[in-house]
Amino acid sequence: MKISGFSFIKNAIKYDYPVVEAITSILPLCDEFVVAVGNCDDGTRELIENIDPKIRIIDTIWDETLKTGGSVLADETNKAFKEIAKDSNWCFYIQGDEALHEDYIPTVKQAMLKYKDDNQVDGLLFNYKHFYGSYDYVGASTKWYRHEIRVIKNNPEIYSYRDAQGFRKGDNQKLKVKAVDAFIYHYGWVRPPEKMMAKQSSFSTLYNNGTPTIEGAKFDYSEIDSLSLFEGTHPKVIHSRIAGKNWSFDQDISITNYSFKEKVKQFVMKLTGGYIIGEYKNYIKI
Incomplete structure (x- = not known):
């Protein structure tokens, strides 16, 4: 079984992306790792290489015409995906601000072995934890996506979708996936x-025709x-960042500021044991 990792990045140093940690977190699973490095002058390329x-770097220039809906992010993802070795079975996608906890590596590898030759399976679906403000808190509202595809088959029909949060194949078809008991830390x-x-x-600017809205x-x-409050351990690759944190953020988690719509969603989710009204699911679980 051959596994390729892939990602894209631009201005990692300028905007403090933990991209080294992101890539390093899944490297033990990968035989190669393709990174599309966009045009920048902050030392990102040297950082990655x-x-x-x-690591195999693909030098790219971001398409300035794709600055609506974040579509340039999918374009960059696809550039890296297309350069993956043809004989790879699986492709592990990680974004520059994500990480896989080392405890999940055996679980992911086991799933890859199990479904490698199952033609009904297009990819693997991961759980998510979204950290906010500091390494001590995670988002608790329904606006944070709970699951997303991060491992896909090496199928040229598959492509990054919309703003690169997930994938589709062929004529806008959702991927058929197996859920894996592992978390991506965002x-x-x-x-x-x-x-x-x-x-x-x-x-x-990537969503608003080049004009900043913030x-x-x-x-x-x-x-x-x-x-x-986050209860658990962070991936080892993130520990040095946690130690070097130089700002403070404390939040009273008993205080919520929900809209009426969110209050309804929270009520239904608790009543049903997890169902979220209108939850975005860009995949088909099988």
Whole structure:
């Protein structure tokens, strides 16, 4: 069984992306790792090429015409995916602000072995934890996606969808997936407030025809509807970042700021044991 990792990145140093940690977290599973590195001058390329000999860099230029709906992110993902070795069975996608806990590596590998030759299975579905403000809190409202595809078969019919959150194949078909008992830890909302604001301002241009919709000096983490305390351990690759954290964020988790719509969703979710009204599911579980 051959496994390829793939990702894309641009301005990782400028916007404080934990991309080294992201890639390193799944490298033990990968025989090669393809990274599409966008045009930037902050040292990102050198950062990536020094991670491991398994890394293969694809130099790219982001398409300036794809600045609506985040579609340029899917375009960059597809560039990396297309360069994966033809003889790979599985492709593990990780974004620059995500990480796989090392405890889940055996579980993921077992699932890959089990479904490698099952032609009904297009990919593997992971659970998610979304950290916010610091490494101590996770998002608790229904707006945070609970599951997403991160491992796919090496099928040229598969492509990154919309803003690269997930995948589809052929004529806009959802992938058929098997759920794996493993979590992806998403750290996209954990940065120094200054870096977070700079990143969000830049990121918003990818959805609004190049015009930033968020501006300011520091990001205000207090404007959040609800959080829960994280109980568990972080991936080892993230430990040095946690030790180097130089800002403070404390939140009273007993306080919520739900809209009426969110209150209804929360009520139904608790009543049914987990059902979320209108939950976005870009996959078919089999």
